[in-house]
Amino acid sequence: MPVGFRIVAKTEYSLDKKDGKTKRRSPVSKNEHYQALLRQAKQNHIPFQFVLNDVWYASADNMMFVKHELATDFVMPLKANRKLALSHADKQQGRYVRVDRLTLEAGVAREIYLEGVDFPLALVKQVFANEDGSTGIQYLVCRQTDLTGGQIMDIYRKRWNVEPFHKSLKQNASLEKSPTRTVRTQTNHLFASFCGYIKLELLKVSTQLNHFAFKAHLYLRALQVAFDALRQYHPARLAA
Numbered sequence: 001m002p003v004g005f006r007i008v009a010k011t012e013y014s015l016d017k018k019d020g021k022t023k024r025r026s027p028v029s030k031n032e033h034y035q036a037l038l039r040q041a042k043q044n045h046i047p048f049q050f051v052l053n054d055v056w057y058a059s060a061d062n063m064m065f066v067k068h069e070l071a072t073d074f075v076m077p078l079k080a081n082r083k084l085a086l087s088h089a090d091k092q093q094g095r096y097v098r099v100d101r102l103t104l105e106a107g108v109a110r111e112i113y114l115e116g117v118d119f120p121l122a123l124v125k126q127v128f129a130n131e132d133g134s135t136g137i138q139y140l141v142c143r144q145t146d147l148t149g150g151q152i153m154d155i156y157r158k159r160w161n162v163e164p165f166h167k168s169l170k171q172n173a174s175l176e177k178s179p180t181r182t183v184r185t186q187t188n189h190l191f192a193s194f195c196g197y198i199k200l201e202l203l204k205v206s207t208q209l210n211h212f213a214f215k216a217h218l219y220l221r222a223l224q225v226a227f228d229a230l231r232q233y234h235p236a237r238l239a240a
Contacts, residue, residue, distance in 0.1 A: 060116030
């Protein structure tokens with residue numbers, strides 16, 4: 001269930017060093033939005049034990065924020081080029097290696113020290129099969145170093161729920177069909193889409209139908225009612 005959202009307003013202009021073009025940007029970074037949403041969730045007394053996010057938010061600063069300011073745990077993925085130390089002594093000496101150059105047994109957690117993070121983490125290598133038959137590798141780090149690799153992967157798997165949430169928000173709650181043009185109306189449309197999604201979740205509980213099945217059921221019922229109404233106007237022709 002959604003518990004908060006932020007609007008990204010690109011009100012500033014900057015010069016792109018690569019192509020020399022002027023582009024719009026937001027004065028608030030994605031990591032600042034990330035921390036503000038989590039801080040608000042805690043202020044609203046929403047109980048949570050782990051923070052789960054994708055690799056875009058797996059910065060050392062965010063890890064420190066979750067651990068020290070929120071006083072909670074996290075599971076985050078790492079990019080293959082992130083640097084880490086295999087012991088506290090290595091960290092103190094600045095001996096770091098890239099995570100993808102380590103020999104790791106899949107599914108087995110080991111304690112590591114990430115560059116820029118002042119506490120140890122549990123690292124696990126996750127190997128999975130893609131839909132096209134290829135093999136993918138994901139590196140996960142967890143604040144709780146006493147968890148097994150399987151436990152860490154099971155916890156992070158819960159993050160997948162955000163993907164069907166985005167899909168349903170766009171296709172069933174009309175987020176992507178907004179006719180709005182101003183900040184106020186765009187914000188209102190986004191909030192209304194969130195409310196629609198929450199109502200669909202409540203209907204899913206009472207009807208035992210997922211969002212897409214419930215939407216199809218409504219369409220079918222609407223077609224049946226329309227067809228019955230049409231038959232009242234042309235009963236003989238439709239009967240033939």
